[in-house]
Amino acid sequence: MASIADYYAGKNVLITGATGFMGKVLVEKLLRSCPEVRTLYLLVRPKAGQSMQERVSDMMKCKLFDRVREDNPDFHQKIVPISSELTQPALAISPEDVERLTSCVNIIFHCAATIRFDEPLKHALQLNVIATQQLLSLAQQMHHLQAFIHISTAYANCNRRHIDEIIYPPPVEPKKLIDSLEWMEDSIVRDITPRLIGERPNTYTYTKALAECVVQRESSKLSIGIIRPSIVGASWQEPFPGWIDNFNGPSGVFIAAGKGILRTMRANNDAVADLIPVDVVINLTLAAGWYTAVHRLTFPPAALVYNCTTGGINPFHWGEIEHHVMSSFKRNPLEQAFRRPNANITSNYLMNQYWILVSHKFPALIYDLYLRLSGQKPQMMRIFNRLHKAIGLLEYFSSQDWEWNSENMSMLMSHLSPEDRKTFNFDVRQLNWPEYIENYCIGTKKYVLNEDMSDIPAARQHLRKLRNIRYTFNTLLLVFIWRVFIARSQMARNIWYFVVSLCFKFLSYFRASSTLTN
Ligand SMILES: CCCCCCCCCCCCCCCC(=O)SCCNC(=O)CCNC(=O)[C@H](O)C(C)(C)COP(=O)(O)OP(=O)(O)OC[C@H]1O[C@@H](n2cnc3c(N)ncnc32)[C@H](O)[C@@H]1OP(=O)(O)O
Numbered sequence: 001m002a003s004i005a006d007y008y009a010g011k012n013v014l015i016t017g018a019t020g021f022m023g024k025v026l027v028e029k030l031l032r033s034c035p036e037v038r039t040l041y042l043l044v045r046p047k048a049g050q051s052m053q054e055r056v057s058d059m060m061k062c063k064l065f066d067r068v069r070e071d072n073p074d075f076h077q078k079i080v081p082i083s084s085e086l087t088q089p090a091l092a093i094s095p096e097d098v099e100r101l102t103s104c105v106n107i108i109f110h111c112a113a114t115i116r117f118d119e120p121l122k123h124a125l126q127l128n129v130i131a132t133q134q135l136l137s138l139a140q141q142m143h144h145l146q147a148f149i150h151i152s153t154a155y156a157n158c159n160r161r162h163i164d165e166i167i168y169p170p171p172v173e174p175k176k177l178i179d180s181l182e183w184m185e186d187s188i189v190r191d192i193t194p195r196l197i198g199e200r201p202n203t204y205t206y207t208k209a210l211a212e213c214v215v216q217r218e219s220s221k222l223s224i225g226i227i228r229p230s231i232v233g234a235s236w237q238e239p240f241p242g243w244i245d246n247f248n249g250p251s252g253v254f255i256a257a258g259k260g261i262l263r264t265m266r267a268n269n270d271a272v273a274d275l276i277p278v279d280v281v282i283n284l285t286l287a288a289g290w291y292t293a294v295h296r297l298t299f300p301p302a303a304l305v306y307n308c309t310t311g312g313i314n315p316f317h318w319g320e321i322e323h324h325v326m327s328s329f330k331r332n333p334l335e336q337a338f339r340r341p342n343a344n345i346t347s348n349y350l351m352n353q354y355w356i357l358v359s360h361k362f363p364a365l366i367y368d369l370y371l372r373l374s375g376q377k378p379q380m381m382r383i384f385n386r387l388h389k390a391i392g393l394l395e396y397f398s399s400q401d402w403e404w405n406s407e408n409m410s411m412l413m414s415h416l417s418p419e420d421r422k423t424f425n426f427d428v429r430q431l432n433w434p435e436y437i438e439n440y441c442i443g444t445k446k447y448v449l450n451e452d453m454s455d456i457p458a459a460r461q462h463l464r465k466l467r468n469i470r471y472t473f474n475t476l477l478l479v480f481i482w483r484v485f486i487a488r489s490q491m492a493r494n495i496w497y498f499v500v501s502l503c504f505k506f507l508s509y510f511r512a513s514s515t516l517t518n
């Protein structure tokens with residue numbers, strides 16, 4: 001059997017979502033580890049005043065592509081951007097481009113999706129389900145297509161505790177839902193969304209479940225693989241440790257904790273934190289593309305599902321994550337922290353509400369007062385309100401755990417040659433969590449916040465300053481309490497004298513006993 005790189009040699013690959021977090025890593029890895037790949041067709045839309053060509057050339061300039069650039073400075077010649085808006089009819093691909101794609105594409109990686117948890121149902125359905133359906137129709141017109149790889153999520157079926165590598169019956173018939181929502185006003189859709197999504201926490205997981213069903217329906221006509229990653233985090237090894245470029249999932253939480261803004265969050269210390277490094281997901285995806293294509297004639301007509309998770313193989317828990325994130329940010333502090341990093345997670349709702357009041361809202365109020373008094377615009381309360389909205393949407397995933405069967409991941413690994421196992425490593429048994437979390441935190445500092453590592457001494461100095469402010473504040477608070485309560489109440493005074501005399505007696509006893517022993 002051909003090796004993975006040999007298989008991709010001379011192949012034309014179509015990728016959606018290439019400008020996104022996972023898409024970029026996929027493009028980079030294909031170019032670096034499969035240098036003989038012929039062309040990568042990227043479906044891209046113009047955005048924020050930039051044409052699709054500008055966006056793709058900006059993307060290729062980013063640090064992620066440094067290693068590819070070193071190996072092959074002309075790598076951009078292999079990339080062909082195709083203008084496409086996935087929410088439009090026929091994906092808004094021009095007839096010439098359709099002609100070009102149908103005549104040459106050999107393999108499709110469908111990564112594009114809206115991953116927002118607060119996406120209105122109609123839009124999530126349009127992008128995650130209808131666009132997938134349209135891409136499948138395009139795929140069927142392709143004369144040389146060998147594999148269609150769909151990126152789903154391990155949480156598509158999060159209404160279940162145990163999740164096998166099968167496609168579960170959809171919560172509703174996708175076509176019926178599409179037809180009904182088509183004529184409904186947005187306000188009506190908004191009202192019925194909670195009833196529709198049922199036990200799922202958001203429109204994202206709901207529409208991703210529907211998309212799996214849509215993909216499965218085509219599995220008799222196409223060779224299909226479905227990848228279900230859990231919580232995708234920074235890179236573990238490739239192209240370098242700790243690469244991350246967004247605030248999604250845990251990254252935003254880590255940053256907020258590192259900046260000393262987030263001090264409390266509802267999460268279960270003992271629940272498995274099913275993080276999976278982005279390079280692991282991409283290595284598995286490329287291997288699954290190879291496996292699907294090579295075995296396309298021997299497969300039964302069913303999509304092969306890969307639960308791409310760590311919990312069952314090398315579990316790590318939210319409590320451990322909290323510990324390692326905090327100690328990592330103390331060693332490598334972020335610049336201009338609001339307070340010293342000291343976040344705690346708790347599964348107790350009331351306790352969390354108490355700490356939100358004491359450690360979030362109260363300091364925000366004081367800081368905003370200070371800003372107001374110094375003639376600046378208050379902003380801290382606004383930042384906290386946004387943070388509370390974001391963590392409120394994530395708490396569902398950090399407060400419970402799931403069991404995923406990941407046999408297909410092991411099966412795929414057993415089919416890889418020793419060389420491919422190294423080049424496309426997705427063996428998460430080798431993952432050293434503390435080291436990974438340390439690199440992840442440094443990655444958020446370097447690549448998300450664009451902070452310089454040489455500024456760490458200044459950041460440490462800033463933390464020392466914050467510590468001194470805290471000590472001063474606590475002392476002032478104590479003096480205040482003394483003035484208000486102790487100075488005015490005889491009983492408080494008596495208690496205070498009792499405590500002081502007890503301390504004095506203890507000290508005298510200690511001194512006397514140390515003189516005796518000398
Ligand atoms: C130490 C403790 C350990 C415990 C640690 C537990 C972690 C527990 C994680 C569970 C994680 C589960 C993950 C499930 C697994 C998938 O399925 S992965 C798919 C994951 N999807 C996501 O994470 C998307 C979630 N995000 C959203 O839905 C939306 O961004 C939100 C949170 C509703 C915010 O919406 P919005 O207010 O409209 O803000 P948005 O336009 O998105 O962003 C505005 C700005 O805030 C920034 N921002 C966005 N999100 C954040 C954020 N979270 N923080 C800070 N800034 C942010 C943006 O970069 C943007 O910056 P600018 O461009 O304005 O400069």
Ligand SMILES: NC(=O)C1=CN([C@@H]2O[C@H](COP(=O)(O)OP(=O)(O)OC[C@H]3O[C@@H](n4cnc5c(N)ncnc54)[C@H](OP(=O)(O)O)[C@@H]3O)[C@@H](O)[C@H]2O)C=CC1
Nearest residue numbers: 017018019020021022085086087111112113152153229232
């Ligand atoms: N990140 C995670 O933790 C996880 C992600 N996944 C899945 O992995 C896949 C990739 O996720 P990720 O890379 O994190 O997501 P991103 O949000 O980073 O990327 C989404 C991609 O989809 C593209 N896209 C969105 N809307 C359109 C549109 N209307 N037309 C054309 N392209 C569009 C975006 O393009 P543009 O740049 O133009 O916006 C972008 O390239 C998704 O399918 C997601 O469900 C699964 C589990 C976890």
